[in-house]
Amino acid sequence: MHIDVVEPVRLISSSARRRAKAAARESEQTSLETVFEIAKLLTGAVDPVAAMPSVFSILGSFMGLRHGALSLLCDPEAGQSPHPGHNPFALAATVRGVAPDLPSARGNDRVTEMVFLTGVPLVSLDIENEFGVDALPDQTTDGRLALIAVPIRAETHLPLVIGVLKVFRPFTDDPAREVSNDLRVMTMIASLLEQALRFRRAVARDRERMFREAGEAIKAAHDAREDVEPLLPDQGIVGESAAIGAVAKRIRKVAKTSTQVLLRGESGTGKELFARAIHSLSDRADKPFIKVNCAALSESLLETELFGHEKGSFTGATGLKKGRFELANGGTLFLDEIGEIKHEFQTKLLRVLQEGEFERVGGTKTLKVDVRLITATNRDLEEAVARGKFRADLYFRICVVPIHLPPLRDRPEDIPQLARTFLDRFNEENGTALEFEQDALGTLLGCRFPGNVRELENCIHRSAALCDSDVIRAEDLACNQDACLSAQLWRLQNNAFSPIGGLAAGEVIQPIVRSISAPVRPIPERPAPPPVPRKTANTEREELIDAMEQAGWVQAKAARLLGMTPRQIGYALRKHDIEIKKI
The missing domain is CATH 1.10.10.60 (Homeodomain-like)
Incomplete structure (x- = not known):
């Protein structure tokens, strides 16, 4: 009897090939998923070295690798030698069990030293047989182990090796194929890690440089010469107090540079006026001064307003529109309420500040601009950064020289001069010749003006508009007629109403009495009026x-x-x- 065995052999061979192809596809898919997960992790990590335990955990979960370790030798940007005598420090993370204390690299690690010196990967299918028990990871119970060690090369300083990344694989039925795939994956991870380390060094250098420039600019502002006129009358800034004089000196100093300035202060302190003063005193004074209130625009409108748009880029875009950055080219762009912009738009703004280039909405052409940026806010940006509401890198870009504008209650001696200035403007605009009686100025000096200069201007204009004679007296002021906004705010807060927007959080502002040279008529006490209906x-x-x-x-x-x-x-x-x- 004849039995044909050829056909079954062919079937078995074909089935084995299919299984082998399926296993290869599955291995390749696992490798891609592993690299993808590690790339996401390193991209979002502030410190890639601190993220290595998670990297090794992913390698263990996805590919079954064990006992990962990273050894870093030097910083190539610092010009250090790659010789291993520089006492390399290492981070080791045991995927299974408890991670050892740091640092854990042994001085007699011949594998790491060989990769450092040769700059080529090292693969061993049986690490104990080739390098001895000293090459095995501590407290291992995995039996026979294979080793994969790859160099981390400095891409900007080839062929300098700055580190070694190594892992171990428990012995399998087909160690050669498994280790070959492991080597490809580890080489890609080493490249990702080098990029992450290089980015961290770049960020550290930029931060150090910005802090240094900020320190120099602040020192220069403090060292203003005595012969410099401290006030800024030509720019419309009124006041003779020490507080406003200190701000004026700093503005004169910083205006001569191209440094970014962040104006900080409460609402109504005149941030736009001071921004114009910086522009007027700079070498860009004959170029445009463009202002944008970031809080008044939605994110989409703000992007169009700042960057412009191409014709047909969206419904209603009937023509090309230049953005504010483009209009301010060569001059100054003032972004008020910078703390109100959304987190997503902060990334786009950061790119313009870093590279000086952008594209219009709907366009592909990259435009370069030379713009000096002045920003302003009344928010606590440091708290916003800590809570993740404001990007830290954008904060360091705009807050090179912070200038704090004093509230009006901290410079009460400027109130009479400011009040006369506002009354003069009212007279000029309305063809009147009103004046202040001395007791009216004394009453103004007794107010704290939580709305600052803007509230004082409102108070003067209201009193002037309703005055029945040519002289504004104390009784003509809103605060003596139970019509003062501040007085209502005090009353509402004292009666435990909800906080009023614009005031400092939790602060109950009470009127104060200040001594002045001229006699001041005391403000008569009045019974509290009935609650104002909403x-x-x-x-x-x-x-x-x-x-x-x-x-x-x-x-x-x-x-x-x-x-x-x-x-x-x-x-x-x-x-x-x-x-x-x-x-």
Whole structure:
């Protein structure tokens, strides 16, 4: 009887090949997933060395590798020698069990030393047989082990080797194939690790340089010469106090440089005015000064406003529009309320600050600009950075020279001069000749003005608009008529109402009395008025319409009747969708 065995052999051979191909595909897929997970980990790590235990854990979970260790020899950017006599330090992480104390690299690690000196990978299918028991990891129970060790080369200083990455694999049925795949994966991970280390060094250098430049700029501002006029009358900044004089000296000093400036202060302290002063005193004074309020625009509108857009880039983009960065080329760009921009947009802004280039929305052409950036905020950026709301690298870019603008309550001696300046502007705009009685100035000196200079200006304009004579007296001021915004805020806070926006968190501001040379008439004590009813949108709309009808639909007159500025009443009319009648 004849039995044909050829066909079964062919079937077995074909089945084995299919299984081998399937195993190879599965191994390749596992390798790709391993590299992908490690790339994500190293990309997001602040310190790639500290992330190595997690890297080794991924290698153990995905590929079954054990006892990973990283040895770093030197920093190539510091020009150190790669000779192993420099006492390399190492991070070792045992994937199984408890990680050993650091550092854990042994001085007689011949494998690490060979890779350092030769700069080529080293593979051993039986590490104990080739290098002895000293080459085995501590406290191992894995039996026979294979070793894969790859060099970490400095890409910018080839062929310098800055480290060695090694792992062990328990012996398998096909160690040669497994180790060959391990070698490819470990070589890719070594390259990713070198990039992460290089990026960390670059960030550290940039941070050190920015701190050094900030220190130099601050020192230069403190060392202002005595013969420099401390005040800035040509820029519209009013005041003779020591606080405003110190700010003026710093502004004069920093204006001569191209250093980034961050203006910090409460709302109403005049941040835009000081930004214009820096621009006017710089060598860019004859170039554009462009301002943007970041809090007034959504993220998409802010991107279009700053970078511009191409024709047809979105619905309604009927033509090309240049952005503020482009318009400010050669000059100064002032970004107010920088702390309000969203975290996603901060990355785009950081690129412009770092590289000086951007693309318009919907465009592909890269534009380069030369812009001096001045930013301003009333937020605590340090707290925002700590909470992850504001990028740390953007913070270090904009906060090179911080200038703190003093609140008005810290420079009360400037209040009379400021009040006269605002009254002079009112007289010029309205054709009047109003003056202050001395007791009115004394009353103003007794206020703290939580809204700062802006609130003082509002107070002067309101009093001037409602004054019945040519002299503004103490009784003409809003605070003596129970119409002062600050007084209402004090009363609401003392009665445990919800906090009022714009005031310092948790601070209850009380009026204070200051001694002045001229006699001050004390403010009479008044009984607390009944609680002010909360206005609804309907009552506000009715009041606006009633005031406009009384004023003959002239916004400026209606603003005086309501104690508002023309810009405020214009905003209120738009808010309540009130159509302006023409008479």
